[in-house]
Amino acid sequence: MKELYYLLSFLLISMSTYYFITALNFVKRLIAVNILGSGVFLFFVATARNTPSENPDPVPHALVLTGIVVAVSATALAVSLLLHLSKQKEEE
Amino acid sequence: MLDIIIGLLMLLSAFASLHSKDLLKSGVFFVVFGFMSGLLWIRLSAPDIAMVEIILGSAITSILIFKLSRGVRDIAIKPKLWRRLWAGAGSLVLFVFLTFYLFTVREEERVGGLVFEKLSLSGVESPVTAVLLNFRGYDTLLEVGVITLAVIGILALEPKRKIYEWNDIVVWRFSKIFLPIIALFSLYITYLGAFSVGGAFQGGSLLAGGLAFLSLSGQKLPIRENPTLFLAMLSLAVFVAFAFAYALVGHGFLTYPLELSTLSIMLIEISICISTGMLLYIAIRGRL
Numbered sequence: 343m344k345e346l347y348y349l350l351s352f353l354l355i356s357m358s359t360y361y362f363i364t365a366l367n368f369v370k371r372l373i374a375v376n377i378l379g380s381g382v383f384l385f386f387v388a389t390a391r392n393t394p395s396e397n398p399d400p401v402p403h404a405l406v407l408t409g410i411v412v413a414v415s416a417t418a419l420a421v422s423l424l425l426h427l428s429k430q431k432e433e434e
Numbered sequence: 435m436l437d438i439i440i441g442l443l444m445l446l447s448a449f450a451s452l453h454s455k456d457l458l459k460s461g462v463f464f465v466v467f468g469f470m471s472g473l474l475w476i477r478l479s480a481p482d483i484a485m486v487e488i489i490l491g492s493a494i495t496s497i498l499i500f501k502l503s504r505g506v507r508d509i510a511i512k513p514k515l516w517r518r519l520w521a522g523a524g525s526l527v528l529f530v531f532l533t534f535y536l537f538t539v540r541e542e543e544r545v546g547g548l549v550f551e552k553l554s555l556s557g558v559e560s561p562v563t564a565v566l567l568n569f570r571g572y573d574t575l576l577e578v579g580v581i582t583l584a585v586i587g588i589l590a591l592e593p594k595r596k597i598y599e600w601n602d603i604v605v606w607r608f609s610k611i612f613l614p615i616i617a618l619f620s621l622y623i624t625y626l627g628a629f630s631v632g633g634a635f636q637g638g639s640l641l642a643g644g645l646a647f648l649s650l651s652g653q654k655l656p657i658r659e660n661p662t663l664f665l666a667m668l669s670l671a672v673f674v675a676f677a678f679a680y681a682l683v684g685h686g687f688l689t690y691p692l693e694l695s696t697l698s699i700m701l702i703e704i705s706i707c708i709s710t711g712m713l714l715y716i717a718i719r720g721r722l
Binding site: 343345346347348349350352353354355356357358359360361363364365366367368369370372373374376377380383384387388389390391392393394395397398399400401403404405406407408410411412413414415416417418419421422423424425426428429 | 437438444452453468482495502521526533546547570581584588591633635639717720
């Protein structure tokens with residue numbers, strides 16, 4: 343049962359890698375990176391649950407919390423950069 | 435069983451979001467994906483992550499993606515065959531290599547036991563908050579630094595850009611009524627982080643969600659630009675000030691004395707909550 347979480351995260355990671363390489367659109371690539379991140383977070387949380395004790399391991403939870411906030415701010419920066427780029431292309 | 439259904443829905447929505455030709459459709463399926471992963475975090479007994487994921491990962495990322503998909507023109511070039519071939523081969527190899535991990539994985543005690551052992555020394559009762567602000571304080575300090583840097587980059591790029599907005603009077607009135615309640619509730623969630631589920635980033639993302647709703651209506655906060663910037667940079671200043679103050683007294687960088695640890699963690703958490711909200715508000719608007 344617990345292996346299924348790992349399998350889901352691996353599927354998400356490899357699928358979004360494929361679409362990150364093939365998609366030629368910025369928006370699609372940004373979505374692919376975000377889904378890739380979600381897959382990695384799922385791997386961490388599944389690892390945290392994979393202990394014999396009752397409570398899940400809090401250290402991966404804290405790392406994932408940090409990771410989500412950083413991912414959102416990186417996405418915001420990427421959106422700003424891409425909008426700037428497309429505006430510059432239009433002006434040319 | 436429920437986990438399998440949620441997992442399948444997650445996989446399907448991710449596939450639909452990545453595969454659909456229409457950018458609007460991809461954004462909508464991405465919202466579904468974020469919500470499903472939030473549900474899965476709850477099933478994996480990680481309610482802290484579920485709160486942040488549903489607000490930040492699903493809602494705010496989608497606002498940003500919609501903003502981008504309106505701003506850039508659609509490039510409808512089909513990828514060439516060789517590109518699809520090597521991408522498919524690469525991701526297949528990646529999947530096979532990752533699947534080998536499943537044969538070595540086993541249940542074992544990890545660092546979590548150490549955290550629960552030392553929890554009484556941290557000053558808070560919630561293990562996740564203890565790890566975030568006491569045991570691994572460096573991580574959180576640098577994380578706040580990273581968000582601040584990202585926002586500085588956004589401000590440096592384009593200060594006068596038009597934002598994605600509805601200009602809707604109903605949304606504005608609605609957010610006018612609910613924003614004070616959301617702000618109060620986010621502070622409560624931050625305070626709750628010392629005892630149970632909650633914490634600075636959960637409260638901060640809730641505040642950012644309320645502010646995102648306000649900025650969607652086309653209005654801005656009735657605060658001038660300099661105080662907004664001050665509030666956004668507040669947490670970095672407070673965090674570094676606490677770290678250096680205790681270092682000068684002789685406790686070491688980011689090492690709180692036991693009797694003052696609850697108070698210091700609380701003050702840092704409240705400043706992180708306010709700053710995360712303001713920083714993400716600036717990030718969504720793209721300017722002050």
